[in-house]
Amino acid sequence: MYAQALDQPEGHRECASADGAALEARFLSRVASEQKVEPKDWMPERYRRTLIRQISQHAHSEIVGMLPEGNWITRAPSLKRKAILMAKVQDEGGHGAYLYAAAETLGAAREDLIEQLLSGAAKYSSIFNYPTPTWADVGAIGWLVDGAAIMNQIPLCRCSYGPYARAMVRICKEESFHQRQGFEIMLTLARGTPEQRRMAQEALNRWWWPSLMMFGPGDADSKHTADSVRWKIKRFTNDELRQKFVDFTVPQAQFLGLKVPDPELRLDEASGHYRFGAIDWAEFNEVLRGNGPCNRERLAARREAHESGRWVREAAAAYAEKQRARTSAAAA
């Protein structure tokens, strides 16, 4: 899954000393020449903070992303679909874990990051605040949401920060299954009864615009791109990636015989790109502010899961402590 426009603004703080300036200059020239930055290397504080924020928000997105699909595990239409969906949801949890581990290499503690998610202080991808009322939504998520995620994540495999880039390589390899299983669900429905075709169309109607929003605000309104581009965290702008997604996805919708819910959508013969209508950014901002259809439900579910698991974490810690005490008693 993914992290859209998670590079939230941050006040600029300049390097205080001449030493700092020299270190920063060396850092920038290394990054410019495509050398990777590793955890113990010197890095500007703003680079570190930007990465912790982006990687942890990306991790939160994976974790919250388990919820809309998890909703369908017990009601998947066959044992095969159920097994596939469980594997996919488990992958999303795994992706969250890879990403928390990458954030930890920057000096953040996983427990603190999770606390920021649960308290509502941290953001996660707005897309997961939409509901999944039918089985077709599971197909649409795999096809569109994971499709948009892949578009966003492939350039991150070349991100300047080594642990993030390596986590993204692993994630992208696994993500391809997610997108293909989603498309296959849509294809099965599209080739099914009129009612199944209607379900598929309605799911596309629900997920199309939120998927386009996943790439974040338009370039003209994106305040934080400059540093991320200079630091080689970000390699394409939001609008470039969004255009690429539309160009890839519209022919897939046509193959399914489904209609993209955008009356202004047309192929611009001269450029070969699909032109699409205006995105409702007011909706996007409302969802980011916590007023999407499922924001409260999602956080409540995460909090409940965290609280319900507390006794397990405490028991595991107590057991490990007891084993340690026994081992040292035996050694004495």
Added chain:
Amino acid sequence: MSDPRSPLWEVFVRPRSGLEHKHAGSVHATDARMALEHARDLYTRRGEGVSLWVVRSSDIVASDPAEADELFEPARDKIYRHPTFYEIPEEVKTL
């Protein structure tokens, strides 16, 4: 009440027999057995390994990247350690 903080473990995976264990990532776990189980669930969901090592991250001793120049300097001027340093006439075979 805050959560107990579990230690971090580094995970190494042997992809198949005959290959060395390679660093794959890290996991949180309260003890070694849990670390192995988490490592299996996290890093070998698609049969990526036949053997796992886990080691407490705090037990790893690492060189300091800021001192890499000095640390690796002794090897830099010893080009005679490479076979290409030596000029052998072309008619000499299998050398």
